[in-house]
Amino acid sequence: MFKVEPVRGLRDVLPPESDFLRVITKKFVDVVRAYGYSEVIPPTIELFELFAAKSGPEISKSMYVFRDKGGREVCLRPELTASVVRMYIKSMLAEPKPVKLFYVGNAFRYEEPQLGRYREFYQMGVELIGDGSLYSDLELFLILRDYYRSLGLTEYSIKVNDVGILRGLFTTWGVSEDVQDLILHYMDKKMYNEAVEVLSKYGNADLNLFNEITNVRTEVPEEILEVSKSLRLPSGVEGIVRRLYEITSLMKSLNVGKFVIDLSFARGLAYYTGLIFEVTVPNLNISIGGGGRYDNLVELYGGPPTPSTGFALGVERTYLALKGLGLTDNLISDEKVMLISLVNDYSYVDRVASTLRDAGYITTVRYVSKGKLSDLVGFASKKGFKYVVLIGEKELIQSKVTVKNLITRWQGELNLSELPQSLGEQ
Numbered sequence: 280m281f282k283v284e285p286v287r288g289l290r291d292v293l294p295p296e297s298d299f300l301r302v303i304t305k306k307f308v309d310v311v312r313a314y315g316y317s318e319v320i321p322p323t324i325e326l327f328e329l330f331a332a333k334s335g336p337e338i339s340k341s342m343y344v345f346r347d348k349g350g351r352e353v354c355l356r357p358e359l360t361a362s363v364v365r366m367y368i369k370s371m372l373a374e375p376k377p378v379k380l381f382y383v384g385n386a387f388r389y390e391e392p393q394l395g396r397y398r399e400f401y402q403m404g405v406e407l408i409g410d411g412s413l414y415s416d417l418e419l420f421l422i423l424r425d426y427y428r429s430l431g432l433t434e435y436s437i438k439v440n441d442v443g444i445l446r447g448l449f450t451t452w453g454v455s456e457d458v459q460d461l462i463l464h465y466m467d468k469k470m471y472n473e474a475v476e477v478l479s480k481y482g483n484a485d486l487n488l489f490n491e492i493t494n495v496r497t498e499v500p501e502e503i504l505e506v507s508k509s510l511r512l513p514s515g516v517e518g519i520v521r522r523l524y525e526i527t528s529l530m531k532s533l534n535v536g537k538f539v540i541d542l543s544f545a546r547g548l549a550y551y552t553g554l555i556f557e558v559t560v561p562n563l564n565i566s567i568g569g570g571g572r573y574d575n576l577v578e579l580y581g582g583p584p585t586p587s588t589g590f591a592l593g594v595e596r597t598y599l600a601l602k603g604l605g606l607t608d609n610l611i612s613d614e615k616v617m618l619i620s621l622v623n624d625y626s627y628v629d630r631v632a633s634t635l636r637d638a639g640y641i642t643t644v645r646y647v648s649k650g651k652l653s654d655l656v657g658f659a660s661k662k663g664f665k666y667v668v669l670i671g672e673k674e675l676i677q678s679k680v681t682v683k684n685l686i687t688r689w690q691g692e693l694n695l696s697e698l699p700q701s702l703g704e705q
């Protein structure tokens with residue numbers, strides 16, 4: 280006997296979850312396409328070096344790395360942004376900017392499995408490459424707003440910060456970029472003391488200022504301007520605070536959803552240079568999405584300076600969020616029809632089934648003997664079918680069907696020529 284369990288941390292995804300994941304992804308694709316994004320499909324396996332540079336310690340540690348038969352050091356991608364940027368440099372440098380791309384794909388991280396944390400999961404995301412404007416950052420939030428609206432999800436909250444503020448201060452204090460990455464990693468892991476310990480080795484570092492800044496948490500954009508003034512931040516850093524103020528003010532006026540500005544907030548990926556954000560919902564203590572600005576990544580991989588921004592949403596976690604909030608019922612509105620034939624006229628039955636499917640009804644065909652009819656109607660009722668459509672000798676001869684609405688209990692005959700309009704009325 281083979282072991283039938285999947286490998287630890289990996290999952291078999293079955294209906295209805297698989298159906299929900301598909302709808303969640305489809306709605307995402309509909310929204311981003313409406314914003315003018317085009318799909319890219321990167322390979323699942325990349326050279327390890329692509330991710331080694333800037334994924335951050337947490338993700339680097341959890342990568343599936345191995346040698347292929349040609350001796351190359353490769354990995355299963357832990358996320359897709361690095362691949363999209365690589366593809367951009369290889370094939371899209373000459374395109375007019377901004378280049379607007381989206382993806383849906385699996386990613387792999389060898390993490391400790393728990394609810395909503397899997398070793399293989401799906402991400403759907405956008406990358407807006409070659410645009411440093413305020414609007415480009417804002418557009419990401421508008422996409423999120425429209426996407427979550429399409430799912431009926433209103434109770435989400437966005438945490439925002441700009442890593443440029445802390446990076447700017449660290450640079451003034453003489454902290455190298457690698458050490459900045461390490462401190463931000465500690466901040467991401469809420470290891471505040473470790474962050475302070477590293478900083479305290481720098482004579483120029485103003486630990487009081489660091490403490491004051493990282494204590495700022497507010498839903499009111501104006502407050503960060505006041506903090507910036509009262510703390511007398513260096514002018515470069517002050518400019519970044521002002522940008523964060525502008526973007527969050529716009530988030531407010533364009534109703535992108537509830538948000539909180541948290542100046543201590545950092546993200547695991549080390550390539551972020553500016554605005555960063557994460558989306559959470561009540562009852563799920565892990566983020567359902569996140570993203571930010573990565574102005575140096577294209578250059579790091581050998582391309583020209585190219586300001587860019589993007590986000591990735593977790594498909595499974597979006598489902599968990601909707602499920603936790605009782606929102607999955609509205610997600611799949613398709614109506615199901617059980618088409619039962621008591622006669623073996625495959626051609627007539629196929630005509631009826633095709634008419635129903637063309638009209639958007641999910642139609643299951645079963646040929647049964649009269650004796651099994653009531654069992655099958657009972658099964659259809661239990662499985663959430665809305666209609667039973669019956670074809671017997673009489674219906675076949677008269678070009679009709681008998682319809683039973685399993686919810687209202689209405690029953691009657693309809694002419695084939697009236698289907699499917701009349702069905703919808705019953």
Ligand code: AMP
Pocket residue numbers: 358388390395396397398399400401402547566567568569570591592593594595596597
């Ligand atoms: P990140 O690339 O870490 O910013 O992750 C972006 C999104 O991917 C997160 O907000 C999650 O929704 C999802 N995600 C990340 N890691 C996992 C995981 N191990 N299992 C399931 N979803 C994940």
